[in-house]
Amino acid sequence: MLRGFLLISLLLTIAAVALLGFRGEKGTNEPWEIFPDMVRQMKVRAQAPLNFFADGRGSRMPVNGTVPIGYEMPKPQTAGAPESHSVAGFSVGPDYIDTGKMGNNWGTGIPVPVTAELLERGRERFNITCAMCHGATAAGNGIAKQHGLATVVTLQDDRIRKMADGEIFNTITNGKNTMMAYGPNIMVTDRWAIIAYLRALQRSQSAAIADVPPEHRADLEKPAENKPPEAKPAEAKPAENKSPAKPEAPKK
Numbered sequence: 001m002l003r004g005f006l007l008i009s010l011l012l013t014i015a016a017v018a019l020l021g022f023r024g025e026k027g028t029n030e031p032w033e034i035f036p037d038m039v040r041q042m043k044v045r046a047q048a049p050l051n052f053f054a055d056g057r058g059s060r061m062p063v064n065g066t067v068p069i070g071y072e073m074p075k076p077q078t079a080g081a082p083e084s085h086s087v088a089g090f091s092v093g094p095d096y097i098d099t100g101k102m103g104n105n106w107g108t109g110i111p112v113p114v115t116a117e118l119l120e121r122g123r124e125r126f127n128i129t130c131a132m133c134h135g136a137t138a139a140g141n142g143i144a145k146q147h148g149l150a151t152v153v154t155l156q157d158d159r160i161r162k163m164a165d166g167e168i169f170n171t172i173t174n175g176k177n178t179m180m181a182y183g184p185n186i187m188v189t190d191r192w193a194i195i196a197y198l199r200a201l202q203r204s205q206s207a208a209i210a211d212v213p214p215e216h217r218a219d220l221e222k223p224a225e226n227k228p229p230e231a232k233p234a235e236a237k238p239a240e241n242k243s244p245a246k247p248e249a250p251k252k
C-alpha cells in the first residue's frame, strides 16, 4: 500500500518536473498560465502605432467640436439672453458661489440676483435635468422612479426644505449616494437658478391661505378655467386611403 503510494508520487513528481522544469529555471518558451491574468491581452497602448486604423495611429483624434471639461465655452449670443449667461460658466473656486460653503459650513442664500428670468431659467433647467427623477413638482415621482430607480427621494420633505441652499448646491455639483454629479452638465449660475426654482416649488406645495393676497382669495373659489378637453374614445372609422387634408391657405 505505502509502496504503491510512494511510487505514484515519485512518478508524478518526475512528470511535473519534466513538464514544468525546475523552479527558477530560465527558458525562452512562454510560461504556462493555468489561470491567465490580464497581463497579456489585445489592447492599444497610449500613443503607440496600430495598423488597425487607416492612419496607423492607435490613439484617435477627439471628435470635432469636443469640449474639454472645465473649459469656459463662449455661448452664442442670443438677443435678450441674460448678461450672466454670456459665457457658459463652469467655474471652480473656493467661494460660496462655486462651493455652497461659507467657511466650514454650508451657506444659505442665492448668490446671484433672483429675478423672474432666473426663476424661469431654473424652471426650464429643473424640468430638463431633475424632473425625470424627482418629478415636476419635486415630489419624488419622476418617470425614472416609476421605471425602477427606487432610491429617488422627494424634495418636498421637511429635511430638504430646511436644508441649506449650499448643501443642495453641493448635491447638484457632486451628487449624493445614488444620485450622480450634475456639476459637469449644469453651469454654476444654472445650479443656483434650479435651487431658486426648487424653493418656489417647495413653497407652492405647502402654501397656506394666508400666502394669497386678500384681494385674490375669492379667485380660489372660482371653478378652474381652461379645463383640459375630456378624453373620449376616437370615432371608429374605416381608414381611408387619402392624402392628408392640406391646411387652407389664408385668403387674401
Ligand code: HEC
Binding pocket: 126, 129, 130, 131, 132, 133, 134, 144, 149, 151, 152, 153, 155, 160, 168, 171, 172, 176, 177, 178, 179, 180, 182, 186, 194, 198
Ligand atoms: C437620475 C436621477 C436623478 C436626477 C436626474 C437627479 N437626482 Fe437628485 N437624487 C436622486 C436620488 C436617487 C437621490 C437619493 C440619493 C440617496 O440618498 O441615495 C437624490 C437626492 C437628491 C437630494 C437630496 C440629497 C440629500 O442630502 O439627501 C437633492 C437635494 C437632490 N437630489 C436634488 C436634485 C436636483 C436639484 C437635481 C437636478 C439638477 C437632481 N437632484 C437630479 C436622483 C436624481
